[in-house]
Amino acid sequence: MTDDDALLLEGHLQELRRGTVVLACLRLLRKPGYGYGLLEELTRRGFSTDTNTLYPLLRRLEKQGLLESRWNTDESRPRKFYSTSPAGHALARALSDDFQALATAIAALSQEDLDDRA
């Protein structure tokens, strides 16, 4: 694969994954979490994202009322903890449903595609 192909693939993968990070955040933050912990958790679960994307994203979701935040100063290093708001829960449910529907639709697509080739 040439560099151009790799870039092209990377761009399309990024577009495909964009919304899934939002959904994963909204669902993971049912339990309050802070930025770095969330980053680790996302990576561990196979949602690759980077700091540059995650922190502005968390802030946007907070601004949209989908996340709530508070500073935790109990430990030596103060951290900003986020948790999903009721509106965020509702959105996560809707997004999950839609993702399921999409996954089903794409699965059906591949089946037809395979049938055609056979």
Add this chain to the structure above:
Amino acid sequence: MIERDGAALSTTLTERYLHAAVRRVPEASRSDVAAELEASIADQIDARVAGGESRAAAERAVLDAMGDPDRLAAEYTDHPTHLIGPQSYFEWRRLLVLLLWIVLPCAGLGAGIVRTITGSDVPDVFAGVLATVLNAGVHLTFWTTLLFVVLERTTSPRNATVVPWSLDRLPDPRARASLADLVASLVVLMLVTGAVAWDRWIGFSTVDGEAVAILHPGLWPWGITTLLVLMVAKGALAVAVFRARRWTMPLAWANAAIAVAVAILVLVLLTRGELVSPEIVDHAFAEAGNPVVHVTGILISASVVGIAGWDTLSGFRKARHEPRGGPTSGARGTRGWA
């Protein structure tokens, strides 16, 4: 060096990175963003140090992985990170191309005529035309772009994506044409003002190697003031048409009044010989004699009357054809610059 000063260097690096990343974040949330990022960077460094890296190397690796702080800052900011966005880009391009096509040939032709009349030799005429066209092009592009940049930041609905789209929100081609009309009018008025000032203080033409104003020196200050007042009125009219989103009969009458006033002003000044600098007239027509001066005067007068008449008529025509209601008569086709 890096190894020995590792600790000091690493704090500096983090601070510098944080500063670069949050400097464009709105003041209200800046310290909050910085504190959050700082904690995150520290967490990531700790993780790498726990994995056996030196603190300095870990710091470098973490900050390097976070990437360009300007990009991070752009993610945080609410402001558009472009001069002219997709909403008005095509309008900007269409208008600019049109203005350049109209104004540059006129400016070049005008400069060529003036230089030829004042008796410059061929290379001088050529250089003058080139300089004028370049000058006009740069100004036209700059001012048009600047106006669009300002409009982009003042009129574009920031939360356009939040408002549900509906058929009623389809852009009205008339309204778009009006915006283009408005920008075009204002740019042309600015250029005319600039040209008058240029003529006064720098001079478009030279007679015997000396810069000479084309306009009669006696026009300053009252004649020019009258002209400026009329141009401001013309600009205000363009704004009024834009705000009303269409031409109305009162606006057409106001347009006619301004056009007639300009025509009368120019004609009176011309017949009294107070419009064009006598030096230019003498120089241009030194060998031609009175009949040529006479014919030229008639030609200019006819143009002035023609332009005023056309301007007046087009105002009334637009007012009559603009429907009162919504864009029901869109089939009538594009108007103005569209």
